[in-house]
Amino acid sequence: MANSSSTDVKVLGAWPSPFVIRVRIALNIKSVKYEFLEETLGSKSQLLLQSNPVYKKIPVLIHGGKSISESLIIVQYIDEVWNSGPSILHSDPYDRAIERFWAAYVDDKLFPSMKLINTAQGEEKAAIVEQAIEGLVLLEEAFQKSSKGKAFFGGDRIGFLDIAFGSMLGWLRAIEKMGGVKLLDEAKTPGLVQWAECFCADGAVKGIIPDTEKLVEFAKILVKMKGAPLGKN
Amino acid sequence: MAEVKLFRTWSSPFALRIVWALEVKGIEYEMIYEDLSNKSSMLLQYNPVYKKVPVLLHKGKPISESLVILEYIEETWKSKTPSLLPEDPYQRAMARFWAKFGDDKILPLIWEAFIKQGKDQEEALVAVQENLKYLEVELRGKKFLGGDAVRFADLAFGCLANLVSVFEEVTGVTLIDREKFPLLLTWMQNFMDAPKIRDTWPPRDKLITKFRALRETLIVKEPK
Numbered sequence: 001m002a003n004s005s006s007t008d009v010k011v012l013g014a015w016p017s018p019f020v021i022r023v024r025i026a027l028n029i030k031s032v033k034y035e036f037l038e039e040t041l042g043s044k045s046q047l048l049l050q051s052n053p054v055y056k057k058i059p060v061l062i063h064g065g066k067s068i069s070e071s072l073i074i075v076q077y078i079d080e081v082w083n084s085g086p087s088i089l090h091s092d093p094y095d096r097a098i099e100r101f102w103a104a105y106v107d108d109k110l111f112p113s114m115k116l117i118n119t120a121q122g123e124e125k126a127a128i129v130e131q132a133i134e135g136l137v138l139l140e141e142a143f144q145k146s147s148k149g150k151a152f153f154g155g156d157r158i159g160f161l162d163i164a165f166g167s168m169l170g171w172l173r174a175i176e177k178m179g180g181v182k183l184l185d186e187a188k189t190p191g192l193v194q195w196a197e198c199f200c201a202d203g204a205v206k207g208i209i210p211d212t213e214k215l216v217e218f219a220k221i222l223v224k225m226k227g228a229p230l231g232k233n
Numbered sequence: 234m235a236e237v238k239l240f241r242t243w244s245s246p247f248a249l250r251i252v253w254a255l256e257v258k259g260i261e262y263e264m265i266y267e268d269l270s271n272k273s274s275m276l277l278q279y280n281p282v283y284k285k286v287p288v289l290l291h292k293g294k295p296i297s298e299s300l301v302i303l304e305y306i307e308e309t310w311k312s313k314t315p316s317l318l319p320e321d322p323y324q325r326a327m328a329r330f331w332a333k334f335g336d337d338k339i340l341p342l343i344w345e346a347f348i349k350q351g352k353d354q355e356e357a358l359v360a361v362q363e364n365l366k367y368l369e370v371e372l373r374g375k376k377f378l379g380g381d382a383v384r385f386a387d388l389a390f391g392c393l394a395n396l397v398s399v400f401e402e403v404t405g406v407t408l409i410d411r412e413k414f415p416l417l418l419t420w421m422q423n424f425m426d427a428p429k430i431r432d433t434w435p436p437r438d439k440l441i442t443k444f445r446a447l448r449e450t451l452i453v454k455e456p457k
Contacts, residue, residue, distance in 0.1 A: 077323070101301050
């Protein structure tokens with residue numbers, strides 16, 4: 001699987017989606033060239049409906065005509081197919097279990113609570129922010145354990161959990177800005193503050209995470225369209 | 234001192250997935266039953282984030298979240314056949330996709346149908362049936378989701394085999410139409426009777442009592 005023409009690999013996605021960002025980072029790590037097919041906001045292409053009939057959502061990876069959906073499943077697929085490139089998941093089963101656990105936590109708990117910050121107000125908002133920060137503190141602890149003093153959850157290089165969580169950084173910053181809140185800070189999550197900088201500067205990530213301003217503008221468009229700042233993608 | 238311990242409850246379908254995986258692969262383990270109304274200090278120590286079962290303890294190291302545990306079992310006991318996941322990366326991705334689909338769509342929708350009534354319940358049931366269609370298609374030409382034998386995706390959906398009839402008895406409503414889902418119903422029977430699986434089911438009468446009581450406390454009244 002070392003050689004694939006760029007038409008062999010397609011990613012159906014959209015620039016603001018953190019889930020799509022995961023797939024693009026993974027392909028970059030493996031130096032895989034791909035065609036990025038951008039979906040239009042508010043409509044779903046025929047190709048999307050055909051290749052992901054169950055969820056009709058992005059991202060979808062199309063490789064050699066076969067479609068794979070669900071971002072974390074796609075990232076694992078990429079790791080397994082392009083296995084001559086740098087590894088994305090750890091090699092030890094227990095370390096893999098830990099990174100899968102926290103990646104699922106980001107999707108099941110952290111990101112949903114972050115999204116709620118936008119629509120909440122007053123006391124409810126304060127409670128949700130506190131909940132999100134508690135979650136980030138848990139990830140800070142996980143970071144300290146996993147990184148073992150290195151820059152990333154994956155060690156010297158970006159790994160599965162770096163991708164799963166790092167892909168959210170654009171929206172995390174946008175939510176901080178829109179909500180007038182601080183989620184990552186030096187006091188409670190110093191490791192993650194440093195990690196975020198390293199992650200965004202990494203060669204495989206550079207240019208993929210949208211500017212905070214762009215996402216804030218996009219969120220405004222979403223509010224107009226759906227009445228909620230962050231719909232499900 | 235057993236090398237492998239599984240924290241479970243008598244009824245948790247998620248913990249049952251792990252029982253099945255360990256039994257199918259012939260891995261020796263010790264079962265520790267939890268009472269979730271009175272959680273042990275061990276459970277709280279080993280799963281501080283969710284405080285739930287199942288938790289697998291292997292050589293003193295805990296792993297939580299059933300699908301994460303299944304992957305761990307598969308990767309750790311590589312030499313123990315059968316493999317729960319295929320070799321081919323695309324087939325692996327599909328197995329993982331279906332398992333996640335169960336957890337993200339099917340099971341939550343069934344739960345909604347369980348705790349609702351009247352029109353709300355009807356709507357939830359329609360959604361369940363819409364999504365079960367994908368499974369029905371996936372089962373074409375196969376005895377199990379994994380092919381000839383029970384594999385990863387079968388373990389993920391296995392709880393349907395015993396819980397659908399419990400649901401139907403407690404609610405008095407049909408969850409899976411016999412005419413619309415013949416393959417799914419055959420699969421449920423095959424899974425129910427599969428070797429290593431057939432002796433693991435929790436007692437049905439106890440499940441009926443439990444879910445009946447649960448429904449009573451949780452039932453969401455239709456808005457007037």
